[in-house]
Amino acid sequence: MKNTIAERIFDFLKDFPPFHLLTQEQLSNVSKNVKVVYLQKEKYVFKNNDEIHNHFYVVKDGAIGIFREEDNLLVDKCDEGDIFGLRALIRKGNYILSAKAIEESIIYSISSELLEKIITTNIEVNKFLLASFATNTRNPYSNENQGTLFGQIKKIQKNELNFTEIQSAQYSKNPITCTLDTTISEASILMTNKRIGSIVITKQDKPIGIITDKDLRTKIATGKFSIEDKVHKIMSFPVITYPENISIAEAQIAMLQNKITHLCITKDGTVNSKLTGILSEHDIVVIHGNNPSVLIKEVKRATKAETLRYIRNKAEQLIQGYINQHIPIFFISKVISSINDAIIQKAIALSLEEMDTPPPTTFGWLSLGSQGRKEQLLLTDQDNALVFENVPQKDYNRTKDYFISLSKKVTQKLNTVGFEFCPAKMMASNPRWCLSLQEWKNQFNNWITQPDQDKIMLCTIFFDYTLVYGNQELVNTMSDSIFKSINTYEIFLNFLGLNALKNPPPLSFFRNFLVEHSGRHKDQFDIKIRAIMPMVDAARLLVLSHNIKEYNSTILRFEKLTQIEPQNKDLFTSCINAFEILLTFRTQQGLLHKNSGRFIDLKSLSKADRLKLKGCFKSIKDIQDLIRIRFNLSQLL
Amino acid sequence: MLYWFRHKNYPDFWNQYRNHFIKKKSFDLDITRFIVFDTETTGLHIKNDRILSIGGISIISNTMDVSDSIELYLKQDTFNPETVEIHGILKDGNNIKINEKQAIIEFLEYIRDAVLIAHHASFDIAMINEILARQRLPKLKNKVLDTGVLFKKTELCHVNSKPYSLDELCAIFNIKKHDRHTASGDAYITGLIFLKILGELTSKKRITLKDLFYNRNRPGLL
Numbered sequence: 001m002k003n004t005i006a007e008r009i010f011d012f013l014k015d016f017p018p019f020h021l022l023t024q025e026q027l028s029n030v031s032k033n034v035k036v037v038y039l040q041k042e043k044y045v046f047k048n049n050d051e052i053h054n055h056f057y058v059v060k061d062g063a064i065g066i067f068r069e070e071d072n073l074l075v076d077k078c079d080e081g082d083i084f085g086l087r088a089l090i091r092k093g094n095y096i097l098s099a100k101a102i103e104e105s106i107i108y109s110i111s112s113e114l115l116e117k118i119i120t121t122n123i124e125v126n127k128f129l130l131a132s133f134a135t136n137t138r139n140p141y142s143n144e145n146q147g148t149l150f151g152q153i154k155k156i157q158k159n160e161l162n163f164t165e166i167q168s169a170q171y172s173k174n175p176i177t178c179t180l181d182t183t184i185s186e187a188s189i190l191m192t193n194k195r196i197g198s199i200v201i202t203k204q205d206k207p208i209g210i211i212t213d214k215d216l217r218t219k220i221a222t223g224k225f226s227i228e229d230k231v232h233k234i235m236s237f238p239v240i241t242y243p244e245n246i247s248i249a250e251a252q253i254a255m256l257q258n259k260i261t262h263l264c265i266t267k268d269g270t271v272n273s274k275l276t277g278i279l280s281e282h283d284i285v286v287i288h289g290n291n292p293s294v295l296i297k298e299v300k301r302a303t304k305a306e307t308l309r310y311i312r313n314k315a316e317q318l319i320q321g322y323i324n325q326h327i328p329i330f331f332i333s334k335v336i337s338s339i340n341d342a343i344i345q346k347a348i349a350l351s352l353e354e355m356d357t358p359p360p361t362t363f364g365w366l367s368l369g370s371q372g373r374k375e376q377l378l379l380t381d382q383d384n385a386l387v388f389e390n391v392p393q394k395d396y397n398r399t400k401d402y403f404i405s406l407s408k409k410v411t412q413k414l415n416t417v418g419f420e421f422c423p424a425k426m427m428a429s430n431p432r433w434c435l436s437l438q439e440w441k442n443q444f445n446n447w448i449t450q451p452d453q454d455k456i457m458l459c460t461i462f463f464d465y466t467l468v469y470g471n472q473e474l475v476n477t478m479s480d481s482i483f484k485s486i487n488t489y490e491i492f493l494n495f496l497g498l499n500a501l502k503n504p505p506p507l508s509f510f511r512n513f514l515v516e517h518s519g520r521h522k523d524q525f526d527i528k529i530r531a532i533m534p535m536v537d538a539a540r541l542l543v544l545s546h547n548i549k550e551y552n553s554t555i556l557r558f559e560k561l562t563q564i565e566p567q568n569k570d571l572f573t574s575c576i577n578a579f580e581i582l583l584t585f586r587t588q589q590g591l592l593h594k595n596s597g598r599f600i601d602l603k604s605l606s607k608a609d610r611l612k613l614k615g616c617f618k619s620i621k622d623i624q625d626l627i628r629i630r631f632n633l634s635q636l637l
Numbered sequence: 638m639l640y641w642f643r644h645k646n647y648p649d650f651w652n653q654y655r656n657h658f659i660k661k662k663s664f665d666l667d668i669t670r671f672i673v674f675d676t677e678t679t680g681l682h683i684k685n686d687r688i689l690s691i692g693g694i695s696i697i698s699n700t701m702d703v704s705d706s707i708e709l710y711l712k713q714d715t716f717n718p719e720t721v722e723i724h725g726i727l728k729d730g731n732n733i734k735i736n737e738k739q740a741i742i743e744f745l746e747y748i749r750d751a752v753l754i755a756h757h758a759s760f761d762i763a764m765i766n767e768i769l770a771r772q773r774l775p776k777l778k779n780k781v782l783d784t785g786v787l788f789k790k791t792e793l794c795h796v797n798s799k800p801y802s803l804d805e806l807c808a809i810f811n812i813k814k815h816d817r818h819t820a821s822g823d824a825y826i827t828g829l830i831f832l833k834i835l836g837e838l839t840s841k842k843r844i845t846l847k848d849l850f851y852n853r854n855r856p857g858l859l
Contacts, residue, residue, distance in 0.1 A: 002710070002732050004821035005694060006703050036701035036825075038832035040840060104836075106829070109700065 006031040009108065012060065016081035016607045018125045026118050035109040036060070039101035046085065048098045055109040056085040062105025067098045077102070081607045088112040171246075171265055171279035177202045178231060184220060185227040187211060195301055197282070198262045200275060201235050207264040207275045209235030214261075236260075243269030244276060251279055292318060292335045299342040305350070305416035308343050312379065312417050315339045319377055320591050329377075329584045330555050337374035341367075341468050343417055344384075344410075348469045351409035359406070360399045363388040364470035368426065372464040373536065374553045375583060378590040378597060382411060382419035383461060386428035387474050390438050403434050426461060437474055441481040448485040451495045460499065463540060466552055479549040486544065493545050497631035500537035503529055505620035524599040527586050531616060535579045538623045541631075554579055568626065575623050578616035585613065650742045651774055657750035658778050664846040666835070671696040671782075672751040673831055675823035676761045679713070683763045687713055688737075691744060692821030694828055695751065699835070701828050707747045708821045710734045741768050748779060752846070756803045756827045758783040782849055784830050790849075791837045806830050 010031040013019040019027055035055070039045065045057060048069035057064070059082050066076040066084060075097060078084045084099055119125055177200045178187050187199050191213075198212040211231055219225050219234040240254060241264045254263055261281040267273035282294075295318070298311045315336060322332045348365055352358070368383040370376040386407055391399045407428035415421050428434050435443065444462075447455040463482070467475045486492055539557035543549075546564055551557045555576055562572045590597025602610075627633065647655075663669070674693030680686035688711055695705040710732040735743070744765070755761040758781050766776045785801055788794050793809060794801075807814050807826060810833045816822025838844055 002708050003703070003706065004692065004708060004816050004819050005706055005825050008815050008822075008825075009703065031703070033704045035703065036828075038699055038701075038829065038836065040836040104833075 003032055009034050013058065021124045022118060022122065026122065030110060030114060033111055033114055037107050037109050039105045039107065041101055041104050043101050045099040045107065046095050048096060049094045051094055052088050053085065054088060054112055056083060056088045056112055058083050058108045058110065060106040060108050062101060062103040064105055064107065065100050065102040067100060069098050171277040171283055173277045175200050175275055175278040177275065180208065180230065180232045182231050184225065184229050184231055184234060187231050188216060198278065198280065200264060200278060201231050202275055205274045207239045207241060207266065207271060209237035210239050210262055211235050212262060238271055239264045241266045241269055241271050246279065252284060255281055292339060295339055296342045299346050302346055305347065305413040308346060309417045312343060319587060323584065323588060329580045333375055333377055333583065336377050340371060340376060344414065344468045347410050347413040351406055351413060354409055355406055360395065360402055361389040361391055362471040362474065363403060364474045365428065365468050366465040367468050368465050369461050372466040372552060377587045379418040380596050381422040382414050383422050383426045384428045385433040385465065387440050387478060388436055389474060390436050400434065404429060404431060407434055437477060440478055444482050445485045448492045449489045451492055456495055456499045459496065460537060464552055483547055483549065493541065494631045494633065496541050497627050497633050500534065500541050500627055501624050501633060503534050504624060505531065505534060505617035524601050526598060527582065527600055528598045531582050531620060532586065534620050534624065535575060538627055541627060571622055571626065574619045578619035581612055582616055647774065650745060654745040655778065662750065666846055667698045669846055670751040671754050672748050673754040673824050673828040674761065675755055675820045675827060676764050677820045678764055683767055688764050688768065689713065690820040691740065692819065692824040693747065694824055696828055696831065699832060707744065709740050709743060711740050712736045737768050738772060741772060751779060752782060753779045754782045754784060754827065754831050756784045784827055784834065787834050787849065791834055793837060803827065
């Protein structure tokens with residue numbers, strides 16, 4: 001029999017977890033048995049200590065508050081699509097919280113018996129409900145719990161299989177070769193220069209044998225052969241050859257079967273045709289790309305910006321993998337930052353090689369902003385600066401020119417890698433940000449003692465600097481100078497505080513959600529400005545007010561703050577949790593949409609994601625309240 | 638007396654329906670079974686037009702129970718193509734259709750002694766009673782409430798003299814109009830309106846079923 005009302009309920013429930021995990025038949029059955037309850041404002045669904053109902057509830061319209069009876073504390077607010085009263089599922093005991101309509105509401109009541117039947121057959125729903133039951137009964141202040149709830153959901157989603165095994169393998173297409181009458185010493189020098197672990201011995205372009213690092217170790221270093229002997233004395237032969245379209249799986253099997261680490265790739269796959277490449281075990285490891293140390297090694301071997309770009313793309317896959325595996329975001333950002341740092345260091349080293357002369361004096365390359373805070377997971381604009389040792393006036397122009405042209409090379413390479421040029425030109429190649437130590441000191445002093453809006457903005461970017469390459473001493477002197485300036489002009493912190501409060505968090509998602517009102521990103525939520533930056537700004541301000549410079553990452557800053565101000569430990573801990581969630585969220589969105597993840601289309605968010613974000617705003621509000629009071633900002637606002 | 642009824646030789650389904658009314662009923666609102674229902678018809682003429690579909694859902698203790706609902710589509714002999722545009726029920730549409738007799742059997746079995754609620758109920762009740770008459774049966778025995786009338790008991794009603802349409806009440810009570818102009822959809826909406834009216838009335842004063850039946854000319858009692 002047609003049931004129009006049930007169909008309408010079906011349409012509503014299907015969008016919300018855990019109902020979206022049910023089969024059509026299961027959900028249709030649930031929908032046909034829903035009871036629709038109307039509640040006036042202030043009416044209770046159940047009270048603390050009531051015997052549990054045979055139903056749990058889903059909010060259709062309005063809002064239900066979950067209260068702790070003893071002090072009437074609003075523990076949670078449920079609106080459209082939220083589930084509550086899951087305690088019914090344990091079928092025993094009494095409610096430990098009260099549920100009351102805080103607005104006129106319509107709720108669906110769903111038989112727990114019916115759901116139980118589904119749970120036994122649908123393990124994903126089971127997991128979800130267990131997780132959400134666990135969190136519903138806890139203190140909302142610890143956002144950790146919300147994290148676990150959504151962690152569960154993520155686990156429920158299927159990971160797409162990665163069919164790397166059947167991809168054709170990428171191998172070195174310009175194999176280094178030598179002839180049979182090359183001496184071992186010549187071959188070794190060639191291998192060293194080319195930074196390779198193997199060399200193929202060829203005769204008329206056809207592979208005859210191969211020498212690897214291992215041969216040198218077992219046959220030369222042990223004294224069995226002299227380095228003046230010819231390579232054919234120690235080479236392994238015959239070589240194992242494969243055609244060019246070998247798949248990764250084939251290659252792995254071939255290596256295992258023959259107990260070798262290198263395969264020769266030839267035109268037709270036999271030893272009788274031209275050698276076109278060499279595939280090493282290392283190449284396979286790189287393709288699997290699940291190992292950051294491999295990536296960093298790759299960076300060190302790289303000789304071109306294009307190679308760095310390839311490695312950075314691999315790193316992106318690494319992020320995706322980590323996120324899928326629920327590796328904590330703090331760890332992910334640490335790994336990615338060290339890869340980024342290695343890439344930047346390599347870009348600088350390559351650029352220095354291209355310069356005609358070595359640098360006239362020592363310098364330090366600074367990463368700024370998110371890269372400086374080691375929070376840059378996805379490729380974004382590059383923000384960097386350069387500081388060089390003070391030089392006599394007569395040498396100044398020459399020195400500065402040198403570093404600017406060096407910086408141009410570096411930024412160009414980083415651009416190739418994928419760190420696009422900063423549209424605001426906050427880069428070391430800009431003469432404004434390529435300065436001597438004394439100039440930087442003056443500059444910071446000027447920003448601190450004569451702040452205006454632009455200078456404060458610059459402070460928020462430049463204060464998060466990290467030395468990536470060069471002279472640490474220069475940077476330490478610079479940091480000391482900044483604190484000296486701040487200490488002589490403390491009102492600066494109040495300005496910084498005002499800046500930190502510039503973007504209050506949206507309080508509720510559903511009604512007052514702040515979206516961008518104009519421009520290209522109209523009606524999208526700017527997670528960077530509205531949620532991440534307020535956290536970053538707050539952490540920076542608070543550590544600066546404690547005279548701490550060495551902590552740059554927002555998470556480390558909050559951790560440090562929990563030690564300095566144990567009385568605010570809960571708040572700072574909730575900030576860390578919220579920040580981790582926000583960063584994960586932005587990264588996921590960025591990976592999903594192949595962009596910076598900054599602008600989020602709210603309509604595309606699942607209920608769970610919306611809740612996840614909502615949970616973070618509370619922490620932002622709390623930390624902003626603390627700043628407002630501590631720095632007496634109410635009257636300034 | 639009983640003998641006389643038997644003598645009339647009513648069918649079993651009617652006798653069963655009638656038996657539900659033997660016992661006296663409580664006036665406690667929380668245990669009363671209400672059925673909100675709506676009919677979609679070929680037109681507004683009680684004698685000439687026919688019911689196309691009936692939708693209904695029960696309300697007990699402020700709760701609408703989807704599992705206790707009914708949705709019937711009737712086979713038509715007379716068919717007025719003009720009203721199809723409003724209701725979307727074609728003469729040979731996809732829904733399973735039953736004849737008028739089967740429909741009334743299922744309807745009576747479903748409603749039992751519930752208090753019936755409809756918006757502008759007199760029309761829907763009259764249409765049902767016409768079916769009963771065609772089956773040579775007496776009229777419905779249920780108590781009936783009309784949301785159009787009940788609304789006038791609330792403080793939300795400012796103009797007592799005019800009739801309020803379902804659409805107007807939806808606007809006043811902020812109800813989304815899903816499936817408007819299907820019998821079940823309208824029954825559901827009417828149900829929400831009834832619950833909201835009841836909430837409005839009970840928030841002011843404790844009332845029983847009896848109070849709902851006092852007509853609006855005696856508002857002093859409420």
